[in-house]
Amino acid sequence: MLYFVSTPIGNLGDVSLRALEVLKEVDFIACEDTRTSLKFLNRYGVKKPLVSYHKFNERTAGEKLIEELKAGKNVAVISDAGTPVVSDPGNSLAERLVEEGLEFTVIPGATAFVPALILSGFDAKRFMFVGFLPDKKSEKRNALEELKGVNATLIFYCAPHDLEDTLSLMYSVFGNRRAATVKEITKLHERTERFFLADGIKEEEPRGEYVIVVEGGKTEDPDLSLSVSEHVEKLVAEGLSKMDAVKKVAKARKMPKSEVYKLSL
Known part of the structure; x- marks a missing residue:
């Protein structure tokens, strides 16, 4: 079984009890930077072999993890902080685990x-x-x-x-x-x-x-989904003068006219 384990993003007290249980039970832990991970693991007395797994060796290291899983090993994957896969290494590994039909799960926790x-x-x-x-x-x-x-x-x-x-x-x-x-x-x-x-x-x-x-875009006015320059160009194409278009865009977007004019150049 492979576990994607979330680790604290700052305060080490944010780790879950389940995460610590899993980290202490697996055969080894794959991590981005062993030095960073050791600070956290030592804090909680987790003494397990560590292997390197980061964005520069993600595919080759991932294949080695798959070999270990097929051999019956239990593996935990952690990132330097937060949840693996989410803007961190692990996405290609999750895809390969699905392809190989190998069992894996997530130990949820901190993410920024x-x-x-x-x-x-x-x-x-x-x-x-x-x-x-x-x-x-x-x-x-x-x-x-x-x-x-x-x-x-x-x-x-x-x-x-x-x-x-x-x-x-x-x-x-x-x-x-x-x-x-x-x-x-x-x-x-x-x-x-x-x-x-x-x-x-x-x-x-x-x-x-x-x-x-x-803040998300507003759907009431479809023109607001355009960039500032596109908005001005659209109004000019509809017959407004450049300056009138700039004034209208500035009012609709609550921006200074000078800024709208600058962005429309």
Whole structure:
């Protein structure tokens, strides 16, 4: 049997009793970084052999895990923090386990996007977890364009070095929606910032992984599912002057006219 086991994302006290039971019973544990995992495992007296399983060896290491399972071994897979497979290694392994007809299960627990959704204060009845966006700006913009009409709260993961550019790009695609960033979840310095995308956030030196939560698109006006530039172009094509189109878009999106004009160039 293979177990995908959730581990704490910050506060080590968040581990479940069942997770500890499983980790102490399996034959060995596959983890992203043995040094990181040892800090957690040693805290709870888990003494099991560790093998490396990360995004750079995911397929080859995954096949070795399958061989061990076929030999009758019980295996636990953990990530550095949170739930394996969700923006962490494990997805290809789950697919292969299904293909091979091998038994596996999940020991649920901590993951960052659910607390962030709650802390944002946005609609939690309908939400879409996106995870990390592509690294290339053009691909990132395309991904956001595909999401602009989604009538659900959107949740992203973002590295600190990419935070400012990502929020700026979101503003250019989504318009002036409400957003929130959450960092250090469950840790001593947990912090939530709520703002409009036009304002951004004031981070002198962003550190640590961020969760970005963005208000979903509204379905009442289909034009709001367009990007700002597309919205202006549509109104011009319908006969409005460029300046009148800019004014109308600014009013509909609650954005400064100067910003709309800049984004429409």
